[in-house]
Amino acid sequence: MAAPRAAARRRPLDQLLLGLAFVAPALLLNLVFDWYPMFDGIYRSFYRWDGYSTAVWVGLGNFERLLNDTVFRTALWNMAFFLAAAIVLMFPTIVASVVLFRIRHQRTQFVYRVLFCIPMVVPWLVIMLMWQFMYNPQYGLFNRLIEALGMPDLTQTWLGDPDLVKWCLVFMGFPFVTTNAALIYLGGLKSVSESVWEAAALDGAGPVQTFLYLELPLIAGQFKLNLIGTITAAMTGYGTQLILTKGGPGFASMVPGLYMYFSAFKSQKYGYAASIGLTLFLMSLVITLLSMRFFKDTEEA
């Protein structure tokens, strides 16, 4: 019995080594392509660096400058607007998922699920350019439609209007149903035991009550997951602004991410750009933690 016992003692170590060896490629790539650039970015944020020459240590200089940077401040306000809009606009996806879940007819549900998923395969860039075309004041769909309805005075310059531009960018998500998020919610609802719905039906819960007291609380976990994604995307994203408005008119749609990109590639201020990136990272971390804390408190209450 001694030999098998020795083998049994060795086995966990062997398995540990084997396990480590299997995760090594992923870990290595993760370290090189995710963690190294992140720490390098943090390091660079304390330097003045043009991307080529020797970097000059400036301590907290970049962050001090950021505090007094009016463009950055405008960008933060714009980001707050986009963040608030993104959180509010998470709800249509929840409602759509619940409606889809309630369709009992399997074939119909399948058809709707497919319809949900189709937009996912259209690249976001194509969708953006399509919206840009629709917003065009001279030949775009919206102004043409308004004119066709006999209200030419109501035509707008859309993306060219500093007061409208942010709303235009938010409206681009219409009808505000995100496929990935919808599938996550749907998965969550499907994992709930059938008996819960049956019990609710027996208790005489109506559709609104079922939604508020059962479906919504039951997908709270999925909501948290999607919320983190939404916060991160809204705080650090800038692709739409880069393609459609370049942050304009003026700085009306400038967001911190785009300002970071411009600071690096248009101003050659890589250190400053890194400090914007680090600030954004910290802000999105804090807001995510606060929202998680809020959920935890709500659950405990």
Added chain:
Amino acid sequence: MSALRADLRSLATMLLLVATLAACGGAPATVPDAPTAAPEAPTAAPTAAPEAPAAPTAAPEAPTAAPEAQPITIRIMTWHGPDGNTAYYEGYKTLTDAYTAANPNVTFEFVYQPLDGYKELLDTQFVAGSAPEIIHMQPWMINEYANKGVLHNLNNAYNSTSPYVDGPAWIASFAGGEDTFAGVRSSNKFGGIFFVPSDSSAVLSIGQPFYYNKDLFRQAGLDPENPPQDWEQFRAALAALKDAGVIPIAADNGRWIGWSLGQVGYQFGERYVDQFYDAKFTGDRGLEFYWDKVYLALANGQLTDAEYYGDMLSLWKDYAQYWQEGWTGTSEADAPNLFMTGQAALLQSGFWDFQSYSALIGDKFEWGVFPVPVITSATSSFGIGKYGAPAGTQDYGFTVNAAVESDPALAAAVIDFLQYMTSLEAQTTYVGIAKSFSPVVGVPIPDEIRGFIAPEALATAREVVGPSFIEWGDGAIWPGLSQDFLLGNIDQAAYQAEVAASSQEGAKAYVESMLGPDGFQASIAAAQQTLADLQAEGASELMIASQQRTVENLQLRYEMMQTYYTP
């Protein structure tokens, strides 16, 4: 344990596979030129130094020697791709094919990236040490990358003979000769020449004119055969077009901001900075010090408020009322559509778009081109009333990656190809295909683009300072600030103060870096070393004389900066 070993062996294989896949990813799109072309240039620059600017080195090439027979792949990066809109790519391709036919060991790959994202790709390639050997660059890119030390100094190659040109030096084959490179020498800290001109001419004033719709001109009661020549006529024409319900000018939220500023701004402030400097830095030799003069004036706060700014800025703002509504939401790609679909009467662009616009417009409407109208004293007492002088304005073309210096055979092949490309024969073939201008003496001008040459009598302005205090500012900020100014969201005084502060800060950083140990002192030492090497090698008198001029010029520039900079 043997099972574990087997597992580890398969894991090692997997790791190798992953590493191989990772290495394959992320390369920029290339257009393989020859079927035998290797996917990665075998001699590609492993030593590109992203850090400390490299000193200009003696050219390692032997320009007159035929490239050795080892297989060489030269990658050429350009924004002119095989997309069918222009024939530039076809023109370059014809030349590379002909070169490969004569030198079968040399093949070419084109790296195509539209101007949008061009610099971003280039930046990452330089940092990664994978930038192509030959890189097409715009003027500002050349200055920037040359100062960063990542481009090969072509000074010695230019002053050597070329197997494709009769005469003592390659440089003499360019129209206007060595004098036309004076300006570009002063734009970098090495006093060197870092590019081979392309698609341009230093002896012609090739403007970036307006394409105009003659049918819409008629509709607005204007004579389409007599387009406006000065700004007053221009403004009247724009007003007439607007009154007729036509969009006068198609504008966009990208390059147009700089272009429109340039149309108005570079008609003010000829030799404006000369007042701050001693006579030896002005006059006929002034162009050699032009960039330093402007940097110094910006750094010293002397360009914060010039007397012509008021007129210049109010004229620019007035001009904006004739751009389509919502122009700040129109992209560069969308603006030409307004012209092509007959909604806008004018669109500014260069001769490079001539072929694609001809094809797109077809017979939808009658069109022509006219130069940007001049601002005379009738509009502003500060208006120059003429165009920038053509002489001394070699400004853009193909640069060579400094990394080729580590491979003499590759460097020799690159230089030899560039010399072939700028031979009379190759250029004549090229302009015939691309319908472009040539920087080389004796190359004919295609008839189709003669209309793009500005009137000779008006093309005499030199060292125009114009709106440098705006354009030399922070690129992340000035375009947005300019939009706010043009839209009336901020007043002129605030706009002027903000852009001036931004450009002053950038200029101070530049001047201080040039006065630091890595600046002129290092450049002068390196240039002197090159001179000593040339003398020791028994190089030609021409090369030695040219290098002596470089050293003297650098010393003078250093002296000027030391004398005039007030921290």
